[in-house]
Amino acid sequence: MTVSDEQGIVGEASGEEAAAETQARKFDIKSSRTFAPWLASVGGSLAFSTYQVGKLFMIGVQPKTGRLSIYERSFPRCMGLGVEQREGRTTLWMSSLYQLWRIENFLDPGARTNDGYDAVFVPVEGRTTGDIDIHDIHGSPDSAHPAFVATRFNCLATLDRVHSFKPVWMPPFVDRLAAEDRCHLNGFTMEDGVPAYATCVARTNVGGTWRDHRQSGGIVIDVRTGETVAEGLSMPHSPRLYGGELYVLQSGLGEFGRIDRATGKFEPLCFLPGFVRGVTFVGDHAIIGVSRPRKEETFRELQVDARLEAEGLEPKSMIAVVNLKTGDIEHTLEITGVVQELYDVAFLPGITRPKILGFKTPEIRFQIRPAPYAHTPQTE
Numbered sequence: 327m328t329v330s331d332e333q334g335i336v337g338e339a340s341g342e343e344a345a346a347e348t349q350a351r352k353f354d355i356k357s358s359r360t361f362a363p364w365l366a367s368v369g370g371s372l373a374f375s376t377y378q379v380g381k382l383f384m385i386g387v388q389p390k391t392g393r394l395s396i397y398e399r400s401f402p403r404c405m406g407l408g409v410e411q412r413e414g415r416t417t418l419w420m421s422s423l424y425q426l427w428r429i430e431n432f433l434d435p436g437a438r439t440n441d442g443y444d445a446v447f448v449p450v451e452g453r454t455t456g457d458i459d460i461h462d463i464h465g466s467p468d469s470a471h472p473a474f475v476a477t478r479f480n481c482l483a484t485l486d487r488v489h490s491f492k493p494v495w496m497p498p499f500v501d502r503l504a505a506e507d508r509c510h511l512n513g514f515t516m517e518d519g520v521p522a523y524a525t526c527v528a529r530t531n532v533g534g535t536w537r538d539h540r541q542s543g544g545i546v547i548d549v550r551t552g553e554t555v556a557e558g559l560s561m562p563h564s565p566r567l568y569g570g571e572l573y574v575l576q577s578g579l580g581e582f583g584r585i586d587r588a589t590g591k592f593e594p595l596c597f598l599p600g601f602v603r604g605v606t607f608v609g610d611h612a613i614i615g616v617s618r619p620r621k622e623e624t625f626r627e628l629q630v631d632a633r634l635e636a637e638g639l640e641p642k643s644m645i646a647v648v649n650l651k652t653g654d655i656e657h658t659l660e661i662t663g664v665v666q667e668l669y670d671v672a673f674l675p676g677i678t679r680p681k682i683l684g685f686k687t688p689e690i691r692f693q694i695r696p697a698p699y700a701h702t703p704q705t706e
Contacts, residue, residue, distance in 0.1 A: 352663045352664060353379075353661055353662065353663030353664050353665045354661070354662045354663050355394075355396060355659065355660070355661050355662075356659075356660045356662070357394055357657075357658065357659045357660070358657050358658045358659075360656065360657050361394070361647070361657040361658060361659055362387055362392060362393060362394050363392065364647065364656070364657045365385070365386070365387055365394075365657075366387040366392060366678070368608045368609060368611075369675070369676060369678065370608060370673050370674050370675045370676060370677060370678070371384060371385055371386035371387070371445075371673075371674045371677050371678055371679065371680050372384070372385040372386075372606075372613065372645065372671060372672065372673060372674065373385070373407055373418060373671070373672045373674060373680075373682075374407075374604065374615060374645060374668055374669075374670065374671040374672070375404045375405055375406075375407055375420065375604075375668070375669045375670050375671075376404070376661075376665050376667055376668050376669060377403045377404055377405045377667070377669050378665065378666055378667040379664055379665055380400050380401055380402050380403055380404060381398050381399065381400055381401070381404065381665075382398065382399055382401055382404050382407075382420060382682060383396065383397070383398045384396075384397045384398070384447070384674075384680045384681060384682055385645075385659065386443075386677070386678050386679035386680055387678055387679060388442065388679060389442065389678065389679065390442075395443075395679045397443075397680065397681040397682060398682075399682050399683065399684030399686075400684055400685075400686060401420065401422045401427070401684065402422050402423040403422055403423040404420055404421065404422050404669075405420075405421045405422075405460060405461060405669045405670060406419075406420065406421040406460050406461050406462050406463040406474060406475070406669070406670050407419065407420055407463065407604075407670040407671070407672040408420075408462075408463030408464050408465050408472055408474075408672070409465065409606075409672045409673065409674065410465025410466070410472065411675070414435060415430070415431060415435075416431055416445075416674055416675070416676070416677060417429070417430055417431075417465060418430075418447055418672065418674070419463045419465055419472050419474075420449075420463075421460035421461075421463060421474065422452075423457060424454060424455060424456050424457045424458075425452040425453060425454050425455060426452070426453045426455055426460060426463070426472075426474065426485065427449045427451070427452050427453075428449070428450055428451040428452075428453075429447045429448065429449045429450070429682065430447065430448055430450050431445045431446065431447055431448075431677070431680075432446045432447075432448050432693060432695045433445055433446050435676075439681075442679060443679050443680060443681045444677055444678055444679050444680070445674070445677040445679070445680035445681070446680075446681055446682075446683065446693065447680060447681070447682040447683070448682075448683050448690065448693055448695075449683070449684075449685075449690075453485055454490070455476075455485075455490050455491050456490045457478070458476040458477070458478045458479055458483075458490070458491060458505075459476065459477040459478040459507070460474050460475065460476060460477070461474070461475040461477050461511075461512045461513060462474065462475045462512070462513045462514055462564070462670075463475075464514070464515070464516045464521075466516065466519050468519050469484075469519075471484045471485040472484065472485075473494065473514075473516070473521055475511055475512060475513065475514060475524075476491055476493070477507060477510060477511055477512055478505050478506075478507050479491075479493065479503055479504065479505055480496055480497065480500045480503070480504070480506070480507065480508050480509055480511050481493040481494070481495060481496045481500075481503065481511070482494050482495040482496075482511075482514060482521055482524065482549070494521075495521060495524075495549055497509060497511060497524070497526060497529075497547055497552075498552040499529050499530075499531055500531055501531060504533070506532075506533030506534070507533060507534060507536070508530055508531050508532060508533050508534075508535070508536070509526040509527065509528055509529065509530050509531070509536050510526060510527035510528065510536040511524060511525070511526045512525055512526070512527065512563055513525040513562070513563050513564045513565050514549065514565060515565045515566050515567045515572075516567070517567055520549075520550070521549040521550075522548070522549055522550065522567060523546055523547065523548060523549060523555065523565045523567070523572060524546070524547050524549050524565065525544065525545070525546055525547075525559075525562040525563060525564075525565050525574065526544065526545050526547065526562075527539065527540060527543065527544050527561050527562070528540075528543035528544065528545075529543065529545055529554075529557075530543075540560065540561050540578055540628065541560055541578060541628070541629065542558050542559070542560055543559075544557070544558070544559030544560055544561055544562040544576070544578075545557045545559065545562070546559070546562060546565060546572075546574060546585055546590075554590075555572075555585060555587060555590055556574075556585045556590040556591070556592060557590065558592075559574070559576050559592060560576045560577070560578030560579045560628070560629060561576065561577040561578035561628070562574050562575065562576055562577070563575045563577045563602065563603045563604075564602075564603060564604055564605040564670075565585075566605050566606075566607065568607045568612075569607075569650075571584045572584060572585045572587055573585075573605065573612065574592070575602040575603065575605060575614070576592065576594075576602075577601050577602050577603060577628075577630075578601075578628040578629055578630060579594075579597075579628075579629050579630055579633070580597050580598050580599065580600060580601065580602055580616075580629075580630035580633060580634070581594045581595075581596070581597055581598070581602070582594070582595050582596050582598060582602060582605070582612065582614055582648060583595045583596075595648065595650070595653040596648055596653040596654070596655060597633065598614060598616045598646055598648075598655070599616065599634060599639050599640070599641055599642045600616040600617050600618055600619060600630070600634075600641040600642050600643065600644075601616070601617045601618070601619045601620075601628070601630060601641075601667075602614055602615065602616055602617075603615050603617065603668065603669055603670070604668060604669055604670040604671040605671070606671050606672050606673045607650075607673070608673050608675075610649060610650050610651055611647050611648060611649060611650060611656070612647075612648045612650055613645060613646075613647055613648075613671050613673060614645070614646045614647075614648060614671070615645060615668035615669065615670065615671045616642055616643065616644045616645070616646055616668065617641075617643055617666065617667035617668050618641040618642065618643050618666045618667065619631055619641055620666075620667070642660055643660070643661045643662070643665055643666050643667065643668060644658050644659060644660040644661060644668075645658065645659040645668070645671060646658055
């Protein structure tokens with residue numbers, strides 16, 4: 327793996343695991359000149375997932391040099407990411423092929439490892455859900471369990487003690503719980519601690535038929551009322567409430583914009599060079615995942631392809647930082663090589679240089695953090 331910015335400054339790879347897989351999976355990461363300084367200025371770091379090659383990346387900044395810090399580990403078909411802050415600690419939720427992982431930072435606030443990381447994320451609990459195709463995930467400080475999209479079962483769900491998952495909401499046009507991916511329910515956002523808006527590729531009730539409506543069948547639904555807030559969208563993903571606005575991606579058009587909740591009109595903010603999925607925010611910026619469109623049937627003949635060709639642009643796989651006031655793409659982190667697709671992106675506030683442990687190298691065996699022992703002396 328090569329890590330560089332436009333001036334050719336070489337960063338760091340993730341160590342033993344990256345070295346072991348370099349020959350099998352080659353990819354390069356190149357940032358715009360301003361990406362690392364911007365990331366340092368906002369006082370946080372990023373995580374993003376790519377299910378195509380099964381990797382979770384953590385992007386921070388080295389405090390002494392100002393260069394990017396890149397750490398990655400392998401998880402099968404990792405997709406949705408959710409960040410939850412509780413009692414001053416940051417929890418990362420991540421979905422994989424058939425599990426939902428709770429990943430905790432084992433360092434106390436202000437602590438650093440000997441090699442300079444201020445967070446060590448450890449997968450401490452994996453709940454086996456089966457292959458239900460979990461997409462978006464949102465944690466809640468009021469609940470021990472996150473809410474997530476079980477796309478294969480057309481519902482929003484949460485964890486359950488004795489079942490694979492517990493459905494909590496389905497679109498009103500889906501008539502029963504079925505493992506058929508009838509409408510490609512793929513994203514949702516929270517408001518006041520409860521699910522608020524969700525996106526579907528189509529208002530369909532037969533397995534797989536949403537693919538016939540990719541160009542303009544997409545909708546945004548108010549989860550609380552069941553009403554359709556916006557329609558006529560092209561493969562909408564990643565609805566997010568931020569600063570009182572409802573933002574959404576039109577993946578089939580390569581557009582990021584907002585929904586006028588009064589009229590249902592989509593107001594584009596910018597065009598991005600690829601299939602867009604995954605949004606998080608910090609300050610006046612949206613951080614968006616951009617993928618190269620696939621050649622398979624589901625992704626063929628989308629309008630984003632025609633626009634790229636008309637404007638003479640090559641599709642990219644990258645993280646784009648978009649100014650919410652101007653729509654400008656101000657900073658980028660581009661991934662080339664075998665990494666063609668990204669799924670989700672998350673912002674880790676207050677953590678500037680994170681790393682994550684996986685299961686292919688031995689350090690997770692010895693990363694142990696016992697809870698404090700509250701000893702009560704016995705009296706005679």
